[in-house]
Amino acid sequence: MFEQRIQIHDSLPGKDEPRFAPGVDVKKRIFRMLELKLQCGQTLKNVEVGYETYGHLNERGDNAVLIAHYFTGTSHAAGRYLESDAEPGYWDALIGPGKAIDTDRYFVVSCDSLCNINTKSPRVVTTGPCSIHPDTGRPYGKDFPIVTIGDFVNVQKALADALGVRKFHAVAGPSMGSFQVMEWAASYPEMVERVISVIPGHLSTEAYLIAVLDSWMAPILLDPLFKNGDYTPDAEPIAGLTQALKLVTLNAVHYKWARRLFNRRWADPDLSPLASLDNRFSIEVALDHTASQRARIADANSMLRLARAVQLYSIEDRKERLRSKFLIIPAESDLLMFPDYAERGVRELQALGLSAELVTLAGDGGHLDGLNVINHSSDAIRRFLET
Amino acid sequence: MFEQRIQIHDSLPGKDEPRFAPGVDVKKRIFRMLELKLQCGQTLKNVEVGYETYGHLNERGDNAVLIAHYFTGTSHAAGRYLESDAEPGYWDALIGPGKAIDTDRYFVVSCDSLCNINTKSPRVVTTGPCSIHPDTGRPYGKDFPIVTIGDFVNVQKALADALGVRKFHAVAGPSMGSFQVMEWAASYPEMVERVISVIPGHLSTEAYLIAVLDSWMAPILLDPLFKNGDYTPDAEPIAGLTQALKLVTLNAVHYKWARRLFNRRWADPDLSPLASLDNRFSIEVALDHTASQRARIADANSMLRLARAVQLYSIEDRKERLRSKFLIIPAESDLLMFPDYAERGVRELQALGLSAELVTLAGDGGHLDGLNVINHSSDAIRRFLET
Numbered sequence A, B: 001m002f003e004q005r006i007q008i009h010d011s012l013p014g015k016d017e018p019r020f021a022p023g024v025d026v027k028k029r030i031f032r033m034l035e036l037k038l039q040c041g042q043t044l045k046n047v048e049v050g051y052e053t054y055g056h057l058n059e060r061g062d063n064a065v066l067i068a069h070y071f072t073g074t075s076h077a078a079g080r081y082l083e084s085d086a087e088p089g090y091w092d093a094l095i096g097p098g099k100a101i102d103t104d105r106y107f108v109v110s111c112d113s114l115c116n117i118n119t120k121s122p123r124v125v126t127t128g129p130c131s132i133h134p135d136t137g138r139p140y141g142k143d144f145p146i147v148t149i150g151d152f153v154n155v156q157k158a159l160a161d162a163l164g165v166r167k168f169h170a171v172a173g174p175s176m177g178s179f180q181v182m183e184w185a186a187s188y189p190e191m192v193e194r195v196i197s198v199i200p201g202h203l204s205t206e207a208y209l210i211a212v213l214d215s216w217m218a219p220i221l222l223d224p225l226f227k228n229g230d231y232t233p234d235a236e237p238i239a240g241l242t243q244a245l246k247l248v249t250l251n252a253v254h255y256k257w258a259r260r261l262f263n264r265r266w267a268d269p270d271l272s273p274l275a276s277l278d279n280r281f282s283i284e285v286a287l288d289h290t291a292s293q294r295a296r297i298a299d300a301n302s303m304l305r306l307a308r309a310v311q312l313y314s315i316e317d318r319k320e321r322l323r324s325k326f327l328i329i330p331a332e333s334d335l336l337m338f339p340d341y342a343e344r345g346v347r348e349l350q351a352l353g354l355s356a357e358l359v360t361l362a363g364d365g366g367h368l369d370g371l372n373v374i375n376h377s378s379d380a381i382r383r384f385l386e387t
Helices: A149-163 A176-187 A207-222 A238-252 A255-261 A282-296 A300-312 A316-321 A339-351 A366-372 A374-386 B149-163 B176-187 B207-222 B238-252 B255-261 B282-296 B300-312 B316-321 B339-351 B366-372 B374-386
Strands: A029-037 A043-054 A064-068 A107-111 A168-174 A194-198 A325-329 A356-358 B029-037 B043-054 B064-068 B107-111 B168-174 B194-198 B325-329 B356-358
Touching: A029 A149, A043 A149, A064 A149, A064 A176, A107 A149, A149 A176, A149 A300, A168 A176, A168 A374, A176 A194, A176 A300, A176 A316, A194 A374, A207 A238, A207 A300, A207 B207, A207 B238, A207 B255, A207 B282, A238 A282, A238 A300, A238 A366, A238 B207, A255 A282, A255 B207, A282 B207, A325 A339, A325 A374, A339 A356, A366 A374, B029 B149, B043 B149, B064 B149, B064 B176, B107 B149, B149 B176, B149 B300, B168 B176, B168 B374, B176 B194, B176 B300, B176 B316, B194 B374, B207 B238, B207 B300, B238 B282, B238 B300, B238 B366, B255 B282, B325 B339, B325 B374, B339 B356, B366 B374
Parallel strands: A064 A107, A064 A168, A168 A194, A194 A325, A325 A356, B064 B107, B064 B168, B168 B194, B194 B325, B325 B356
Antiparallel strands: A029 A043, A043 A107, B029 B043, B043 B107
């Protein structure tokens, strides 16, 4: 069903080369495939994605844990590249020696998605609209095909094969990562023993989330610089992309968080919002600032395709194939992937005769609690990995 | 504190003229004020707003009920203008002879806000950016001042005085209407016996809602036709306004509603969203359609100012002035004005020593349940009006 030629890049860790445990000196490696047959029917040539590994693969190749990243995320899940890095990878609280996903026991692999939006980040290697089309020698731009969560998983499968992984002890991911790990469980059930699905959607992206994703895409389309995807690097639709990323942030937080941090403060105590539309509230300016920082390293065409990939996610028609054990971890204050999605999901999995456990993250940080307080589920994850 | 000259327009119902009970033949009347001193410090000349009345004012002038409308709403709260009208006013289930707000007993007044967004609707009379600036003879456009919920209430106060209303038996409104009625209770406590606050914010618009409103404003600013508010009637920023109104709709519904109505259906069964970004899901196209219908009668500059008016709402600093009895009616599935806002509000009112009752609307229609299933609270409202 799924065939491709794989070119192992020389940065793939060799048998005797140490794989890094998180800490300092995590390395981004590059995985290359000569061809990838996409679910849309097209074939993508010269695919490359970045990945990181922590810990060591055992002889049997069955102690691997796959980590799949969220919408605006990257494969930098744990550790630091340099001691001077301000922040470690996003799930560093979970991944490392002695931690819940214990790199003394497990070989952890984390991989950049196709169409990763952070195309200008030195921490990301991805194949997407900014990549060079091998037939033209120029970036794909608007001609890059639609990709799917299933395509992301097929790249990860090829990487896993190349690394010698025979079986995943677990696959885990937050948000869009949860879609990838569910897709893994449906596409390669014999390779996935356990699924840890955090701040999840569930068996499919449902109508409301499809519409939310549409609302993220819309500001890009409104930007006159977007030019139907035919923009150039010197005139990108940054204003639209910024607004898109602002909506992503807004949808990922919670009103209690906003109340605590910003309340009704003005951005400038001397400039009343009653005097002019230009005078704004603190939270508006803060969200603008965050979004414009994010937009600097992001690409609009990539974001549109990533949003479409999430819209397209569904394993409804393959749910009978599922064989794994499931640990489903919603955040109680999530306003993007409502905890109800997870609860419904657990009921559906159990109705299929599968083992599915629900552990809810308490907190008022919204969707982001799946990153920020993931350590609260450490014990549940540790236990789940041992059963 | 609040002075103005009032010009009673000849469409104000005379002493002997019948006021209509909802049914057919509801009339839109116009209330004019020569001047209105705004909270921003500016004075607005030649203010006019539309209003409707149902039922009869008693001799003592104390059987009036004020209805304040929601963000995209108008003063058409009940009845039909013509038998052929497809829909009656938005709270027709609540207002009429024998209904919870019984027009055989109460004199109901409903008034268009300043900066009402539906400037091209024949059902709306408002003063806002599309009105003629008396000093220039041209529309205000971007020069229209910032207005507040307090300004809306001051217009309603002048109208009430002109109509001979001495006291409101109750003031009631959904969503932005709830802000207006809370503002009434804080500004004119001696005139407001009861407050019915439906799908409410509460004592102020909090940070998260400020940010949501900002997200509604942003697409307008992105539209190149917006031109910093200096657009002309032949080249309005309709694309941005449509996207803004799409967000309003999305924020006002619920995922269960979206799931039930749209699920994952494609807009066109022959055009797979996997094949092209132009091929979309049914819910995306439906929301676009609704939004573009709404945008046809709306105005971008008005919407920006209305959003700012809601952002500015706060009676926190005047809460000690409150004297009314409160009935607070959130919708359990509301994703815009979360039921938690109402619950918190009731606790705050009770902590002030005030009578505050909470009645929650069951349903999965989201914020719109405050309109669509308001009849479920009829008994509670009827009882509340009799106590």
